[in-house]
Amino acid sequence: MSPRPHNHERHPNLQTAIKEAAWKQIAELGATALNLRGIARALGIAAPSIYNYFPNRDDLITALIIDAFASLADSQAASILSISEQEHGRRLFALGINYREWAIAKPERYQLIFGTPLAGYVAPLDITQPVAGRSLAVLMNVLMAGHLAGKLRPETGHALSPQLQAMFADWQQQRGAADEQVQFLALSIWGHVHGLVSVEIGQQYPPFITNPGEIYRHALGLMIIRYFPNSE
Amino acid sequence: MSPRPHNHERHPNLQTAIKEAAWKQIAELGATALNLRGIARALGIAAPSIYNYFPNRDDLITALIIDAFASLADSQAASILSISEQEHGRRLFALGINYREWAIAKPERYQLIFGTPLAGYVAPLDITQPVAGRSLAVLMNVLMAGHLAGKLRPETGHALSPQLQAMFADWQQQRGAADEQVQFLALSIWGHVHGLVSVEIGQQYPPFITNPGEIYRHALGLMIIRYFPNSE
DNA sequence: CTATATAAACTAACACTGTAAGTTTATTAA
DNA sequence: TTAATAAACTTACAGTGTTAGTTTATATAG
Numbered sequence: 375m376s377p378r379p380h381n382h383e384r385h386p387n388l389q390t391a392i393k394e395a396a397w398k399q400i401a402e403l404g405a406t407a408l409n410l411r412g413i414a415r416a417l418g419i420a421a422p423s424i425y426n427y428f429p430n431r432d433d434l435i436t437a438l439i440i441d442a443f444a445s446l447a448d449s450q451a452a453s454i455l456s457i458s459e460q461e462h463g464r465r466l467f468a469l470g471i472n473y474r475e476w477a478i479a480k481p482e483r484y485q486l487i488f489g490t491p492l493a494g495y496v497a498p499l500d501i502t503q504p505v506a507g508r509s510l511a512v513l514m515n516v517l518m519a520g521h522l523a524g525k526l527r528p529e530t531g532h533a534l535s536p537q538l539q540a541m542f543a544d545w546q547q548q549r550g551a552a553d554e555q556v557q558f559l560a561l562s563i564w565g566h567v568h569g570l571v572s573v574e575i576g577q578q579y580p581p582f583i584t585n586p587g588e589i590y591r592h593a594l595g596l597m598i599i600r601y602f603p604n605s606e
Numbered sequence: 607m608s609p610r611p612h613n614h615e616r617h618p619n620l621q622t623a624i625k626e627a628a629w630k631q632i633a634e635l636g637a638t639a640l641n642l643r644g645i646a647r648a649l650g651i652a653a654p655s656i657y658n659y660f661p662n663r664d665d666l667i668t669a670l671i672i673d674a675f676a677s678l679a680d681s682q683a684a685s686i687l688s689i690s691e692q693e694h695g696r697r698l699f700a701l702g703i704n705y706r707e708w709a710i711a712k713p714e715r716y717q718l719i720f721g722t723p724l725a726g727y728v729a730p731l732d733i734t735q736p737v738a739g740r741s742l743a744v745l746m747n748v749l750m751a752g753h754l755a756g757k758l759r760p761e762t763g764h765a766l767s768p769q770l771q772a773m774f775a776d777w778q779q780q781r782g783a784a785d786e787q788v789q790f791l792a793l794s795i796w797g798h799v800h801g802l803v804s805v806e807i808g809q810q811y812p813p814f815i816t817n818p819g820e821i822y823r824h825a826l827g828l829m830i831i832r833y834f835p836n837s838e
Numbered sequence: 839c840t841a842t843a844t845a846a847a848c849t850a851a852c853a854c855t856g857t858a859a860g861t862t863t864a865t866t867a868a
Numbered sequence: 869t870t871a872a873t874a875a876a877c878t879t880a881c882a883g884t885g886t887t888a889g890t891t892t893a894t895a896t897a898g
Contacts, residue, residue, distance in 0.1 A: 388846090406722065409884065419847080422886075426846055431885060488808060489721040493638040494885095499809060507812050531831040538820045545814040561815070562802075562825045569801020570794075576720060577731060580739050582777040583793070588770045593794045599763040620875095641855065651876080654857075658875055663856065 389427045391417060396438055405482045405491040408435070432495050439497060440505050442487045447508035449476045454516065462520035463602035469513055470567050470594040474587070477571045484575055488568070514552060514560040520602060521556050527603055528555035563597060621659045623649060628670055629715075637714045637724060640667070664727050671729060672737050674719045679740035681708045686748065694752035695834035701745055702799050702826040706819070709803045716807055720800070746784060746792040752834060753788050759835050760787035795829060
C-alpha cells in the first residue's frame with residue numbers, strides 16, 4: 375500500500391530535506407533567489423518531484439514561513455526562561471534583545487515572514503496567523519505578569535476609545551484574561567520593536583547610523599523604565 | 607543628431623509613460639507582478655524597447671523607488687503646512703497620521719520602498735538613501751523646532767552611550783545643528799510609527815484587531831503627550 | 839512465489855520571465 | 869540627396885513554475 379520512496383537511502387525524509395535545501399538557498403542567495411529547480415539540483419532530484427511533497431511553490435513557502443514563525447516564538451519563549459518571573463523589566467528587555475538577535479541571525483528568514491520577498495506569493499493568513507500569534511503571546515504574558523504584580527505602569531494619558539475597548543474585549547474572550555491597557559501595550563511595544571528592527575534589517579537607517587544596535591538597546595531601555603519604572 | 611522617437615505621437619514622453627504603466631501594474635496586480643513585458647503590452651511597444659530608457663529592470667525599479675520616496679517626503683512636508691509652527695504636538699500628530707495615510711493609499715508603493723517585494727532586486731543604497739532621508743528630515747525639523755522652543759521633553763532616564771553620542775556628532779556635522787536627544791527621538795519615533803504601519807500593511811495584526819487605525823491613533827496620541835506634555 | 843496496485847520518481851513540454859544580439863526604420867544634419 | 873544615429877523592431881537564449889504522461893520500485897494480496 376505505501377511503498378518506500380525510491381531514493382530513500384539518499385534522503386530518508388525528502389519532505390524535510392526539501393525544506394532544508396530551501397533554507398540553504400535562502401540563506402546563501404537571499405529569499406528572492408528561492409526556486410524549485412535550484413532545490414532539485416541541490417538534492418539531485420528532478421524538479422517536479424517536489425510536487426509530491428508540496429502542492430506548489432507557494433505551499434512550500436508557507437511551510438517555511440510556519441517553521442520560521444515557530445522558531446521565533448520558541449526563541450522568544452526560551453529567552454526569558456532563565457530570568458525570574460518577578461523580574462518583569464529584565465524579562466521585557468530580554469524579549470526585545472532576543473527579537474532583534476533572531477532577526478539579525480538570519481535576515482532572509484525575518485524578511486521571509488515579515489516582508490513580501492517572493493514574487494506572486496501572498497501568505498494564507500488563516501494558516502499563518504495562529505503561528506504568528508505565538509510570539510506576541512509570549513510578550514503579552516510577560517506584560518500581564520507585570521500588571522498582575524502591580525509593577526506595570528501603562529500610559530493612561532488618553533483613554534482607550536470605545537472601538538478599541540470593543541476590539542480588546544473580543545480578543546479577551548478568545549485568549550483569556552488580559553487587561554485592555556496590557557493588550558494595547560503589547561501591540562504598541564511590538565510595533566516599536568518591530569519597526570526598529572525592520573529599519574535596521576532593511577538598511578533604511580541614514581548612513582551615519584553605523585551602530586543600529588545601540589539605537590535599539592537605548593530605545594528598549596527607555597521602554598523598560600517607562601513601563602516598569604520601579605524595576606531597577 | 608537627436609532624432610525623434612518613432613511613436614512620439616502615441617507616447618510623447620515614453621520614459622515617464624513606462625513609469626506610469628509600471629505604477630499601474632503595481633497598483634492593480636501588486637508589486638510582485640511587475641514585469642517589463644506587461645508594461646510593453648500596456649503601451650503597445652516591444653519589450654526590449656524599454657531598454658532604451660532604462661538599462662534594465664532593476665534600474666526601472668530604482669527610478670520608481672526614488673519617485674516614491676520623493677512622494678512620501680513631499681506628502682509629509684505638505685501635511686504640516688497648514689499648522690502653525692508653534693503647535694509642535696499637532697505637527698507631530700499630523701506627520702504621523704500622514705505617514706500612515708500615505709502608506710495605506712497605495713500599499714504596494716509602501717512595500718516597494720520599505721519591503722523587498724521584487725525577486726533579485728536590491729536597492730542601490732548610495733542612490734536611494736539621500737532621497738529616503740528627506741522624510742526623516744521633516745520629522746526631525748518638527749522635533750527640533752519643539753526642542754528650540756523648550757516644549758520638547760525627551761526621555762532622559764538613560765544617558766546616551768558614548769557610541770551613540772559619537773554617531774550623532776557625526777550626523778550633526780553633516781546635517782547641521784540638532785540636539786542628540788532629538789536625533790535619537792526622531793529615529794525612535796520613526797521606528798515606532800513605521801513598525802505599526804508595517805504590521806498593518808503586512809496584515810500581521812492578530813485577527814481580532816479589526817481597526818488598526820484606532821491602535822495607531824492611540825499610540826500616536828500617547829507619543830504626543832509623552833514628548834510634548836504641555837501641548838494641550 | 840507471483841501478480842497487482844500504488845506511491846514516487848522520471849522525462850518532455852508549455853507558457854512565462856528578463857535580457858542580449860542583430861536588424862530595420864524614421865528622423866536629423868551635412 | 870546622402871550619411872549618421874537614436875530608437876524602434878524581431879529573434880533567440882536561458883531561466884522559471886507547472887502540467888501531463890510515463891516509468892520504476894516497493895508493498896501487499898492471492
